[in-house]
Amino acid sequence: MGIFPKMRTGERPFHEIVQARLDELGENPFSIAGKSGISYDKIRSVIRHDHRRADPKVETAREICAALDLEFYIGPRRDLKPAPSTTVSGEQFATVARYDAAGAAGNGAINLDGPPIDHLAFSKRWLEQNGISAGDSILINVRGDSMEPSIYDGDLVMIDRRKTQIRSGRIYVFREGDCLRIKRLELIPDAAIILRSDNPKHPPEHRVGPAMNTISEGLIGEVVWSGHKWG
Structure with missing residues (x-):
């Protein structure tokens, strides 16, 4: 998942991914904020997405991904270590x-x-x-x-x-x-x-x-x- 302002490249927008993950976990911005320590306003501002605004800053996206157990990936290189x-x-x-x-x-x-x-x-x-x-x-x-x-x-x-x-x-x-x-x-x-x-x-x-x-x-x-x- 790449996080860049206004970049979609055929993938779902970031705010949709965040909302889908919240639904999957049975959580909401308030409950995730309480469990992870991330600001409630940061999550809320993302899911109340306005198409006229850019996606969140990279560091904010990183924090949200960590709170929701989503992989934060800029791409295209992948550095997972190979295993036998x-x-x-x-x-x-x-x-x-x-x-x-x-x-x-x-x-x-x-x-x-x-x-x-x-x-x-x-x-x-x-x-x-x-x-x-x-x-x-x-x-x-x-x-x-x-x-x-x-x-x-x-x-x-x-x-x-x-x-x-x-x-x-x-x-x-x-x-x-x-x-x-x-x-x-x-x-x-x-x-x-x-x-x-x-x-x-x-x-x-x-x-x-x-x-x-x-x-x-x-x-x-x-x-x-x-x-x-x-x-």
């Missing part, structure tokens, strides 16, 4: 690298450096349907119980390393000091980032001031898939 692929029974699969590293759902000193130890294959169709680039994603295991029942100790999680802009309520992997942590993040714009555990035994943690930048700058990516190990 294979075909099984006529269906194409792409592989995602798995690292000998574990994100701490509680606390712990974890290292993500080093080469991958193997790769797992995922259906290309499924990856495309979920907007996941195999070459930009990694797999690691989880340690700790603070994200139960969403993610259990020992589970495998896929991290999309392109998704490093915090959207409230999503689960992220991030570096904090010597720790690689997994938490559900809530952003209060210009005030705080709240680190939430799904397990009620673990209280929320608040980061304010410079500590907010530490979280933002240390983001590895968003958790987009998890696999549970039984037994």
